[in-house]
Amino acid sequence: MSAFASPPDPERAGSVDEIVQRLRLLKAWAGSPSFDTITARVNAAWSRSGREADLAGRTTVVDCFRPGRRRLNADLVVAVVEALHTDPGYVARWRQALRVVGGEIQAAAQVRVSAALPAALPAFTARESELERLRSAFGDGTRVCLITGMAGAGKSRLAVRAGHLLAAEHAFDRVLFVNLRGFHEDATQPPADPSAVLDGMLQSLGVPSLRVPYGMTARATALRERLTGLRVLLVLDNAADEQQLEPLLPDTPGSFALVTSRRRLPGIVGATRLAVDAFTPAEALRFLGAVRPRVPLGPDPSAPARIARSCGYLPLALALVSGQLRAAPGWTLTDHADRLDERRQERRLDDAVELTLRVSYDHLGGCRRLLRLLALHPGQDFDGYAAAALAGADPATVRAELNDLCRDHLVQPAGEGRYAFHDLVRAFAANRATDEDAPSARRAALTRLFDYYLATAAAAANALSPAEAHSRPRIAAPESALPDVGDRDAARAWLDAERHTLVAVAAYTAVQGWPGHTTALSTTLFRYLNGGHHSDALTLHDHARHAAADIADPLAQGHALTNLGATYTRLGRYETAVELLRQALELFARAGDPGGRARAANNLAIVTARLGRYDEAVALYQQAILACREAGDRTGEGRAEGNLGNLEARMGQYESAISRHERAVINFRETGDANGEAHGLDDLAEAEMPLGRLDSAAVHLRRALELFRGHGDRHGEAWTLDNVGTLHARLGRLDLAEDHHRQALAIHRDTGEREGEASALNGLGAAAYLAGDPAAAVTHHAAAQSVAGSIGDRYQLARACAGLAHAHEALGAVLTAREHYRQAMNLYAAFSSPEAEQLRIRLAAVDQRRTHAGTVGIVERLR
Structure with a gap:
């Protein structure tokens, strides 16, 4: 039995040495199994997951426990941890700790979720049976189809082609594509963090950034909720493992995920599986015949077969050869076959993809640089201007070279005007x-x-x-x-x-x-x-x-x-x-x-x-x-003046607030800051309304709204609409008040502005109360209370509590109303706001009525 009550906490590690120290403690906690035993467990687990080519040696495992190392094989350390403690949650904590220590967490969080598929390459041939199986899987109601195979086998190309066919045949509401970077050749491009992928997916599906929840579990739940009722096609390319993939998979009817990976991923239950290998010799010949039908054969009738064999029948290598055929117009297929044979005989290259890459590269001429x-x-991708900057050339020349590289399959189109690499290239x-x-x-x-x-x-x-x-x-x-x-x-x-x-x-x-x-x-x-x-x-x-x-x-x-x-x-x-x-x-x-x-x-x-x-x-x-005056920053001074004016208004110092806002507006006008002027006018109107200066407030709000809309500033427009709603409520135009608060609420929710959302909900509650509908007021103020509480906004929380108190009192729920009055009074008192005294008087009146009602009840019972 272990002498340790619990396994060590990996998340407290701040360096590689501290990770190693905790790994050694974990080994002791697990009863100090031998390194041979740990190695056998690791390899057994990897074999079950289809990683026979990655099996670890005993020396490599021992190295994980050796202090003084500069870096660690994070994949192997996770496997060792799993061999010592099988709890998935604990293993996940190690995986996270390793990524933090390794400096990968921020790189992994950078991932592009595209709302469209990459362009389907026109030279796609063969794989007809695989395509039909993928289409049938979708027709049978399968929600996940997993395409697996070795590097260069054409998994991504097949998935993109299938995605285009499915999108053309079925009315998907949205199509999303993401490269998960599970096996990127560049160490600076680690596998994408699934939490970051979920963030990108949710935003691509219309969720504002500020409304994307924290944490992978919450984001996965939000994705499932967002997919409900939608037909969405997801193409998840180059998945690393089950842990990365599982949170991203749809489980709602109508949505379908096409996944590619070099691993078999046995933990993905219920998926239709399609193993993609190299082409058969017949498929390889058909591919070559389709892409270059006009290239003469030359004296050797077996030249196409020799080319296919030199390429290992791999689709990526064959695609590269097709580019070589275009780049050498005077050559025959026999010439190309001879050239590949020469390269292999020179023992310069052994791998089929590496061989064809080198031959393609040799044919490039001026595009090599x-x-x-x-x-x-x-x-992950780039446009023509970025390419021109790298080359130090003009964009037109570089775009022509990029088109040549695309035709040679050395660079891939990645959306309108954008390009990307296959990781091997x-x-x-x-x-x-x-x-x-x-x-x-x-x-x-x-x-x-x-x-x-x-x-x-x-x-x-x-x-x-x-x-x-x-x-x-x-x-x-x-x-x-x-x-x-x-x-x-x-x-x-x-x-x-x-x-x-x-x-x-x-x-x-x-x-x-x-x-x-x-x-x-x-x-x-x-x-x-x-x-x-x-x-x-x-x-x-x-x-x-x-x-x-x-x-x-x-x-x-x-x-x-x-x-x-x-x-x-x-x-x-x-x-x-x-x-x-x-x-x-x-x-x-x-x-x-x-x-x-x-x-x-x-x-x-x-x-x-x-x-x-x-x-x-x-x-x-x-x-x-x-400090702004010292620096000569009049724009900054205007913003600070306006912010202080808002605070003074909340404390009931309306005249001082109005003076500050008027100075700020003058500053903004003189410096040409139209956006600042709009904010200043909106703030000025908000301070004027409590003093009854409604005509002046209306003029200022109208101008602020014009400026915000003219600049496309939806954030400012929403706040101004909210104040327009408050103005209409003060004027007794309750239908117009509700309409403007709802407009503000819709924009705030769209942009993810939580404080604004709470404010608009409070405005709706106030308008409903004035309209004689306290039940609706309770609904709106309760929603505002929830939003304000979640972000810690004490002012909007005070408004919500006060509104709930008024509404519950009107509904006869005196005890509930009293508690809300007390909460609101305490919150406003902390701000030195005049609302605190008004609420104290209201609370005393409620208590007096309760006491009077209780006395009357006693007298009635005595009679």
Whole structure:
């Protein structure tokens, strides 16, 4: 029996040595089985899962327990843990700990979920029986079809082709495609985190980023709920294992998943299974005949068979040969067969795919350099401008070369104007780059690429929010051509298309020698990412924080911390936000940077106000205003003034709030910040309404709505609609009030703005109460209470409790009403809000009526 009461906790490990130490403790906990026993258990488990080629040796297993190592084979360590403790939950904790220690967690979280299938290659032939089986499986009601086979067997190509056929034959509501990177040749591209894949799927299915729940289990549940009633085709390419795949699979009628993997994945129960091997000789010959029917045979009638045999009958190798046939117009099939034989006799290459890749590469001519440089790209896909930046050439020339590479099957189309690699081709090209391009040439190509992304991101950010251009870093014009992102629509479209790539670039530049690009991307993309792309924001800003620390740049570190704090605020993780923003404020104060100090103080004030610490928030806003004046930042000063005015209005200081908002509006108009002006007018109207200045409020709200709609700012539009609803309620136009609150609620739910959702629900509750429908008021305020409670917003929670108290009192539920009055009074009192005194009076009246009713009842009983 083990001397240890419980197995060690892997999640407390912070380094490879600490992982090894806990692995040794786990071995002791399990009764100290011999290394031979552990090795046998690991190999037995791997054999059952179809990994006969991966069996471990005893020495390799022993190495996992040896301290002083710089890295670990995470896959093997997980298998060893499973051999010592079979509980799936415990094994999952080890898997997570290994990914964190190995630095993979952020890379694994970067995954692109596409709302369309990749283009089906026109040269697809053979596999007719496999295609028919896949179509039949869907017709029989199967929800998962698993296509397995070795690398290069054509699994992905078959799945994409089948997906196109099914989509053409059946009315799917949505089609989603994702490369899970289960067996990517590049170590910097680890298997995709299933939680991140679920996030991408949910957003592709219309769930706003802020409404995607935390945690894999919650996201898997949300996906099942979202798929209910929909017919969705999922193509999940290159799955690693059951743990990665299972949370992604549909279990609702009408949805269908096509999955590819190099492993058999026996744990996926109920799936239709299709093992894909190399072509038969007849299929290989048919493939070659279809793709190059006009190439002369030459003197050897067995040339096609020799080509197929040299390719190992693998579809990928045969596809590469088809590209070679196009690239050598004067050659016969006999010439090609002879060339392959020569390569094999020279013993340069043994693997069929490697052999055909080398021959294809030799035929490329001027495209070779482009292929090598493209393999250096850290993202999953790229467009023509990025390729041109790598090559240092004009986009038109590079696009022509990309078309040639596509025809040669060395690069694959990946959507409109985008391209990607098969992972084996990328690995080959990257090796060629290492062998043939000097380190300085590779670094220069990557510098051009990173300069291109940073400059285009800056241009797009300035088009989206020009008034804040002064607060972003000034980016020098790069050598490369840039796409036109000068208008808001084009800027947003480019950023949306390149978001995942920009995060990948930030991750790469942070650790590979371009830290300045990382920190500049963080500051440049803050406003765009803050609009709902919070998972990407956390990843990018965290890379920037560490990059800035590595180069001892306190200002860059302060901005990265501020960006992180603002993102955590939007996510409702207030205590984490406070800690990060305090660190940023201290860094800026030590560095003597008033602009940074103003940013950090303003964001810290926002989160402390949401936590109900109004006195602290007021002091921070005042600090931010003074720092903005010191820095000469009038736009920032206007925002801090407006935020402080909102806080003063909540505390009943309406005249002071109105003065601040009027100053802010003047600031915004003089600096040309139309978006800031709209926010200022909306805030001004909100402060005017409690004083009865309804005509002035109506004018200001009308103008704010015009400005927000003109700039396509749905976030601001929703808040203004909510205030318009409040105005109509004060004017007794309750139908119009309800209509505007509902419009605001719909937009807030669409954009994922939880605080706004609670506010609109409270507005609906107030309108229903005034309309004489307290039951409906209870429904709306209860929903607002739930949302506000989940994010910790104490002001909206106070509004909800007060509304519930009024509604329950009207319904005669006096005890329930009394409890809500008490909660609301205490919440408002913490803000020094005048509502606290009004609620105290109302609560006393309720208690007096209860006492009177009780006395009357006693008298009646005595009679």
